[in-house]
Amino acid sequence: MSQGPINFGGIGDIDMYTEETSALLRRLYESGKPFGDALPGATGTIEAGEREADTGFDTLSTNFRASYNASDEQLKQLSKNVKPLLEHMGTQGAKIVAEYIQHAADDAARMRSLE
Numbered sequence: 190m191s192q193g194p195i196n197f198g199g200i201g202d203i204d205m206y207t208e209e210t211s212a213l214l215r216r217l218y219e220s221g222k223p224f225g226d227a228l229p230g231a232t233g234t235i236e237a238g239e240r241e242a243d244t245g246f247d248t249l250s251t252n253f254r255a256s257y258n259a260s261d262e263q264l265k266q267l268s269k270n271v272k273p274l275l276e277h278m279g280t281q282g283a284k285i286v287a288e289y290i291q292h293a294a295d296d297a298a299r300m301r302s303l304e
Contacts, residue, residue, distance in 0.1 A: 211286050218279025225272030232265075 244250040 205286070205289055207286050207290055211283060214279045214282040214286065217282065218276050221272035221275030224268055224275075228268055 242254075244254040
């Protein structure tokens with residue numbers, strides 16, 4: 190069960206459902222796993238399928254193949270970066286949630302000390 194939103198004293202109406210946000214960030218972190226684990230092992234199969242694909246049957250497919258081939262190295266490099274990028278985003282997001290919780294606790298303590 191969620192603890193509900195954390196609100197910094199109503200100023201600016203900034204709320205965060207920290208448990209739900211943390212769960213989504215964990216999913217974001219894990220979403221790169223197939224790129225890091227499965228994609229490298231499938232590269233040979235993908236390349237074999239690309240070689241076998243008959244794309245020379247019309248102008249559209251021939252143009253697609255030319256554009257695809259021109260982007261092939263860039264696509265391979267980008268696919269290698271997907272897992273580390275998503276893991277970084279998940280990790281940084283988790284740090285932000287932790288900071289948010291700490292700031293909320295600090296603010297609440299500060300308000301209680303004024304009573």
